[in-house]
Amino acid sequence: MDLSTVLLASLAGSIAAPFIVARTGAVGGVIAAALPAALFAYFFAQIGAVGAAPIIDVVPWVPSLGIDLTFRLDGFSLLFALLITGIGTLVTLYASSYMSEKPPFARAQFLFYILMFMTAMLATVAADNLVSLFVFWEMTSLLSFLLVGFQSEDAKARKAALQSLLVTASGGLALLGGIILIGIEAGTFSLAAITANPAPVLESPLLPAIVACVLIGAFTKSAQFPFHFWLPNAMKAPTPASAYLHSATMVKLGVYLLARLDPVFAGAPWVGATLVAFGGLTMLIAAVQALRAIELKAVLAYSTVASLGTLVMLIGLDGPVSSVAVVGFILAHALYKATLFFCAGIVIHATHETRLRALGGLAKLLPLTAAATLLASFSMAGLPPFIGFISKEYLFEAKLESSLDTIAVLIGVLVNAVMVAVAGVLALRPFFGRAKKPFEVEHGERPGMTLGPLLLAVVGVTFGLVPSLVSYALITPAAIAIYGAPFEVSFKLWHGFTPMLALSGLVVALGATLAWFWDPIHLALRRRRAFDEVFLDRGYDLVLGRTLALARSSTKVLQNGDLRVYAAVVSASVTGLLAYGLLVGEGPLLPAVAGEPVRPYLLVVCALIVAGCVVAAAVPSLVTAIVAVGLSGYGLALVFLLNGGPDLALTQFSVETLFVVIVMAVLLKLPIVAKSSRTPRERLFDATVSGLFAAGVLVATLWIAAKPFNPELTEYFAVTSVPEGFGRNVVNVILVDFRALDTFGEIAVVAFAALGAWALLRTGSSTKRTGKEV
Amino acid sequence: MRSLILTAMARIFFAIMLAGSVWVLLRGHNEPGGGFIGGLVGAAGFATLALAAGVETARRALVLHPVVLMGAGLAIAFVSGVPGIVTDASFLTHQWGSLAGVKLGTTIVFDLGVYMVVVGGVLSFMFRLYEEDAA
Numbered sequence: 068m069d070l071s072t073v074l075l076a077s078l079a080g081s082i083a084a085p086f087i088v089a090r091t092g093a094v095g096g097v098i099a100a101a102l103p104a105a106l107f108a109y110f111f112a113q114i115g116a117v118g119a120a121p122i123i124d125v126v127p128w129v130p131s132l133g134i135d136l137t138f139r140l141d142g143f144s145l146l147f148a149l150l151i152t153g154i155g156t157l158v159t160l161y162a163s164s165y166m167s168e169k170p171p172f173a174r175a176q177f178l179f180y181i182l183m184f185m186t187a188m189l190a191t192v193a194a195d196n197l198v199s200l201f202v203f204w205e206m207t208s209l210l211s212f213l214l215v216g217f218q219s220e221d222a223k224a225r226k227a228a229l230q231s232l233l234v235t236a237s238g239g240l241a242l243l244g245g246i247i248l249i250g251i252e253a254g255t256f257s258l259a260a261i262t263a264n265p266a267p268v269l270e271s272p273l274l275p276a277i278v279a280c281v282l283i284g285a286f287t288k289s290a291q292f293p294f295h296f297w298l299p300n301a302m303k304a305p306t307p308a309s310a311y312l313h314s315a316t317m318v319k320l321g322v323y324l325l326a327r328l329d330p331v332f333a334g335a336p337w338v339g340a341t342l343v344a345f346g347g348l349t350m351l352i353a354a355v356q357a358l359r360a361i362e363l364k365a366v367l368a369y370s371t372v373a374s375l376g377t378l379v380m381l382i383g384l385d386g387p388v389s390s391v392a393v394v395g396f397i398l399a400h401a402l403y404k405a406t407l408f409f410c411a412g413i414v415i416h417a418t419h420e421t422r423l424r425a426l427g428g429l430a431k432l433l434p435l436t437a438a439a440t441l442l443a444s445f446s447m448a449g450l451p452p453f454i455g456f457i458s459k460e461y462l463f464e465a466k467l468e469s470s471l472d473t474i475a476v477l478i479g480v481l482v483n484a485v486m487v488a489v490a491g492v493l494a495l496r497p498f499f500g501r502a503k504k505p506f507e508v509e510h511g512e513r514p515g516m517t518l519g520p521l522l523l524a525v526v527g528v529t530f531g532l533v534p535s536l537v538s539y540a541l542i543t544p545a546a547i548a549i550y551g552a553p554f555e556v557s558f559k560l561w562h563g564f565t566p567m568l569a570l571s572g573l574v575v576a577l578g579a580t581l582a583w584f585w586d587p588i589h590l591a592l593r594r595r596r597a598f599d600e601v602f603l604d605r606g607y608d609l610v611l612g613r614t615l616a617l618a619r620s621s622t623k624v625l626q627n628g629d630l631r632v633y634a635a636v637v638s639a640s641v642t643g644l645l646a647y648g649l650l651v652g653e654g655p656l657l658p659a660v661a662g663e664p665v666r667p668y669l670l671v672v673c674a675l676i677v678a679g680c681v682v683a684a685a686v687p688s689l690v691t692a693i694v695a696v697g698l699s700g701y702g703l704a705l706v707f708l709l710n711g712g713p714d715l716a717l718t719q720f721s722v723e724t725l726f727v728v729i730v731m732a733v734l735l736k737l738p739i740v741a742k743s744s745r746t747p748r749e750r751l752f753d754a755t756v757s758g759l760f761a762a763g764v765l766v767a768t769l770w771i772a773a774k775p776f777n778p779e780l781t782e783y784f785a786v787t788s789v790p791e792g793f794g795r796n797v798v799n800v801i802l803v804d805f806r807a808l809d810t811f812g813e814i815a816v817v818a819f820a821a822l823g824a825w826a827l828l829r830t831g832s833s834t835k836r837t838g839k840e841v
Numbered sequence: 842m843r844s845l846i847l848t849a850m851a852r853i854f855f856a857i858m859l860a861g862s863v864w865v866l867l868r869g870h871n872e873p874g875g876g877f878i879g880g881l882v883g884a885a886g887f888a889t890l891a892l893a894a895g896v897e898t899a900r901r902a903l904v905l906h907p908v909v910l911m912g913a914g915l916a917i918a919f920v921s922g923v924p925g926i927v928t929d930a931s932f933l934t935h936q937w938g939s940l941a942g943v944k945l946g947t948t949i950v951f952d953l954g955v956y957m958v959v960v961g962g963v964l965s966f967m968f969r970l971y972e973e974d975a976a
Contacts, residue, residue, distance in 0.1 A: 713873035717865075721881030725963060728888045732970035793937055793946060794870035802875060803948045803955075807933040810951075811918055814958040818911045821962030825908060828969040 068109070070124040070138035074190050077106055081182035085175035088163070096163020096515065099178050103155035103185055110140075110148045114540050117145045121259075121548075128199065133256055139195035142544025146394060147192040147316075147323065149541070150401045154315045155185040157519030161409055162307035164515030165416060177217060181311065184210040188316055192323060197246040197256040200324075201239070204288070207317050208235040214308040215301045224303040230607060234287050234297045242284025242324075248277045258327055262551060265331040278338050281328065282345075289321025289375045292349040296604040299356070299368040306412030309364060314371045314408050315401040322378040326393055329382055330551035342383025347478045349376030352602050354485040358581075359592045363411045363423045363497070367404070370447075370489050373482055374400050380478075381462065384469035390550040392465040394542050395458035395558060399446060402527045403455055406443035407493060409520035410436050414497055416516075417508045423492070424586075427502030435517045437498040442524035444494035446531070448487040448578060449571060453531040456571070457560055459483065463567040480574055487578020492585050534558050631745075635753070638760040645763035649770075657766060658773035669709060676702035689734055697727050714798040844893075851893030855902070858886030866956050867949070876952035880959025887964055896971045899964075907965035914957025921950035 080102040088095035116122060121141035128136045140148070162181060166174045187206035194200035209232070216228030250256045252271040253264075261268065268277065285291070290298035301313050312318070325332075325342065332338040350373050357369035374396070381393045413436045414429060415421055430437040446455035462483075466475040530537050538558040547553050562568065581588065592598070599605075625636055649656060679699030683692045704719035745753070784797045784805070792800035802810050862883035869875030891899035903910070924947055925934035937946040 714875065714878065717873055717878045718881065721878055721885060724885050725881060725888065728885065728892070729963075729967055729970065732967065792935075792948075794948070796869060796871050796873060796875070798873075799869045799875040799952075800948075802877070803870070803951050804935050807922065807935070807951060810955065811922070811933065814918060814955050815915060817962045818915055818958050821911060821965050822908065824966040825969060828966050 070122060070140060070193055071126045071136065073106065073109055074138070074186065074193065077102065077186040077189060078183075081179065081186050084182050085179035088178050089171045089175035095174070096160055096178070099163065099182065100156050100159040102182060103152045103159055106185075106189070107149065107152035107156055110145060110152055113140060113145060117142055118540065118544050123195070132198075133250065134198045135196050136199050137195040137257065138190075138193040139259060140193055141548040142541070142546070143323075143326065143394070143548040144192045146398065146541050146545040147319075148189055150398070151185055151188050151192070151316050154311060154401065154405050154519075154523075155181070157405075157409075157522065158307050158311040160515050161310075161412070161519045162305070164513045165305065165307055165412060167513075177214075177305065177308075180210055180213050180217070181308065184214070184312060184317070188320075191320060195258050197249065197258060197261075200258070201243055201246055204242070204320060205236065205239050207312075207320065208232060208239060208288075211235065211301070211304075211312050211317055214312060215304040217305055217308065218303070221303065227297075227300040227303040230604065231297045231301045233611070234294055234607070238284045238287025238294065241280045241287075245277050245280025245284060248273050248280065252277070262328070262330040265334055268331055269334040274335065278332065278335070278341070281324070282341065285321035285325050286345065286379075287321070288324075289318050289379065290349075290372050291321070291345050291376060291379055292352055293606065295349055295352060295372050296602070296607060298372055299360070299365050300604065302362075302364040302368050306364070306408060306415065309368075310405050310408030310412065313368065315405040318371065318375060319378070319397060319401075322375060322382065322393075322397070325379065325382045326390075326549045329390075329549055333385065333551075336385075339383040339385060343380050343475060344383075346376045346378070346380030346383060347474065349373070350380065350478055350482040354482045355592065355598060356602055357485060357489050358585075358589055359598060361423065361593075362421045363415065363426070363493075364408075364421065366423055366489060366493065367407055367411060370486055371404060373486060374404070377462065377479070377482070380475060381465055384465050384475065386465065386468045387546070387550050387554045388461060388468050389465035390546040391542065391556055391558065392458065392461035393549065394545040395454075395461050398530075398537065398541070399454045399458040399527070402523050402530075403443040403446040403453075406439055406520040406523040406527070407447070409516070409523075410440040410443070413512065413516050413520075417511070418506050420506070423496060424589075425503055426497035426506075427500040428498075429502075429506065429508075430498040432506065432508040433498070433512055435512050435521060439517070439520035439524040440498065441494050442528060443520070444490035446524075446527045447490040448575065449483065450575065451531070452528065452560055454527050454534075455531070457531060457534060457558065459571060459574075460562060460565075460567045461558075463570045464565075467566060476570070480570060480577070483574045484577035484581060487575055488581035488585065491578065491582035495582075496585075531560060534560055631753070635756050638756055642756070642760045642763045645767050646759075649763070649766055658770050660769060660773065666709075669706065672702050672705045672709070675699075675705075689737060693727060693730050693734065697723050700726070714796070847893045851890055855886050855890040858889065859883060862886060862956075866952060869952060870948060876955030877959060879952075880956040881963070883956065883960045884963035884967070887960070888967060891968065891971055896968050900968060903964065905961075907961040907968060909961070911958050911961030911965060914954045914959075914961060916954075917957065918951050918954025921947045921954060 084099045084102060088099050091098065113122060117140055121139050121144075123140075124138045126136040126138070128134050158181060159178060162177060163174065166177055169177075184207060187203050187210060191200055191203035191207060194203055212228050212232040215231050216225050218224045246256070248271075249261060249268055252273060253261045253267045255261065268274065271277070287294045287297075290296075298313055298318060302309055304313065353369045353373035353376060357366055357373065360366045360369055378393060378396060378400075381389050381396065413433060414426065417433060418426065418429070420426055442453075446453035449455045449459035463476065463479060466472055466479050469475060538556070542558045543556040546556055626633065676699045679695045679697075679702060682695035683699070686692055686695070700719065700723035704716045704723065707713075707719060708716035784801060788794060788797045788800045792804040794800040794804070862879045862881075865874035865882055866876055866879030867874075869879065887899050887903060890902055900906075905913070921935070922933035924936045926932050928934075928936060933951070935947045935951070
């Protein structure tokens, strides 16, 4: 089966699933989980093939712009695909049990978002074309928004959802800019082609701009400093979504992209140094915040931010070992962090208590959850024989082998010690610690909810004990895919007595000490309010607040509801732009006007138009003014008619007629002779603005007329209209055939504008609500 | 203020203008005309009827609600582009065939959609304006 077919099936299944879930009870979740499970089986079956060569499926999309839907499955994509579908299966099962008290509609809606997210995520990691990757990337941002704000009756959830969307989507815009620059420089959007030949991008003078744009995109998505604040806030999402999107998969997309582009950026050492700096800073901030966090999920969120920082730092380091470390850590982290989130969800679901320090003594009530948490936190702490241990050994090896070893190792030891402490506190406190008050467990452990964490935790041990299970099948192809060249990968548990082992020992010792003194450290750090100013989302609030204030004040000035101000602003801006163009542009202010024989009948028509304008501006009676404006309009239509534009003339005639009919309806409500509300000064201003506007338009028109007319388009349409459009009226053929999509857009605009006017004119309400106006 | 002459003539004007608008719509591909102009003329016809015989009469003559007409027009214009996707892999590439010696294309369907949007759009708020006036 082609990759595109598989993705299409995933999309179809995700759309069908909510209808099944809404109509079935507890079984619905199991049926829905069949979709990710089947996809997992498909990707699992591809392991052998991908090890030999990437699977490629080309689907054309917009060939004229070099955009296609080429899907390419190599080792790194496959690792992500397996994580997405594997954890996706467990999340679906978990969520349908977690949400079983919710009404069927909410349940179906939630699973729909989760499955759609899975599809978008699969497409993102399988996309080879950067533009299509961006499209799927943004789809994941949108679904994240919907999931964070899922409890939409909660104002905090809505705020967090908006924040995550604003941060990731504005980063996405930067990323799009970076992608377009890359495409211009490389001449292709294909990731495989760009990484195979990085020279055009590396040697481009635009490289700093490209790097800045891509990094902003990746940092916002993967919650790196200074955008780290949105991820902990996104914990307002229901726990299954947190486990899936905000820990195991989506937030790793930034890391994914950086790793993908690493073969290109490795040629510029300063990019790697930047990544190490931002990754390191993120790790430190997240470590401090993890120690300060109160809520169970917030602690997990900050430890996720620290892990993402670690990954960014690893990508910034040079040497092939860092590729192995990145891949190993992605796998290990997804396994243990998803487990911990699942378990946190079970605890919160059962006790309705979200604060870490309030929990205790739950091992008796939730024994399976306790076991899974214990296993996962051992892996997180990097204890042997868990996969977390192996990945941490590689982490330190990559740091020691790189050219930035001192600072990287120092930050690594500090932050990992905090992670050990967090792991210890998370595993011991809620389950084996003393409870402040005895807990009533509302509902015990449900099979749907305990299956996921137990399975993942056991997988974490198994991979640690028998690393050969993943070493050749997953780790090696994935590491080679991001390193860009084949090399020997050894992913095993025991490396002998190495500096890495010593560092691991140091980290565990430090972490154990931290865990022992958790309470005093936690309280002391909490008291330091200064951290809140620096580490939380104050900067975001400031930027958002200023933007909204600017919007409000500019609206107050430019759109104050007075039509005269609107007209003045529009004509003044147009005049200003015209004047700028005329003054700055080359040549004299006025073009040489070619002599043309004067056509007397045109003069008569023009006199009619001018007379209409003067009368409209001068008379106090509105009815007379309308008739005068109509006179100008008919005059203009006559000009069109006399110059060979019958379609335009016909339209103008009809519009003028309808204009009078419509305005009459409004005028019937107004006094026939209105006393002018404008002071002489205001009228002088109006006259000046309109006079300058008219002068500007006149000069611009003269220039347009002076330029030699390019007949290319006219000739093209004249020649092709009959054979290709089967019509002799070129104007109409252009409207309905050559440029039909434009026309379709225009009628849509007409429809929406009319809909707006229609809604505003609801009988009886307009005069009351707007008061003095109308 | 009802004018006897206008009221008496309105239905005749209305019929002539509506027929004229359809004629303008149909001839558009080869002679001056088309959906936009036809739609404007048609809307003017209904406006005449509304002015002379009241909005209720005009609404009954239109049968459909103007907003519905507008939406239907958009939908029809959209549908006219679908055969292009099926045959030529490009939306709104019009298809031509001949029926009993007369050449027919999906362009006329598209133009009909434009016509309906213009008529519906103009009338949707114009009827309201005149209704408010009566109230």
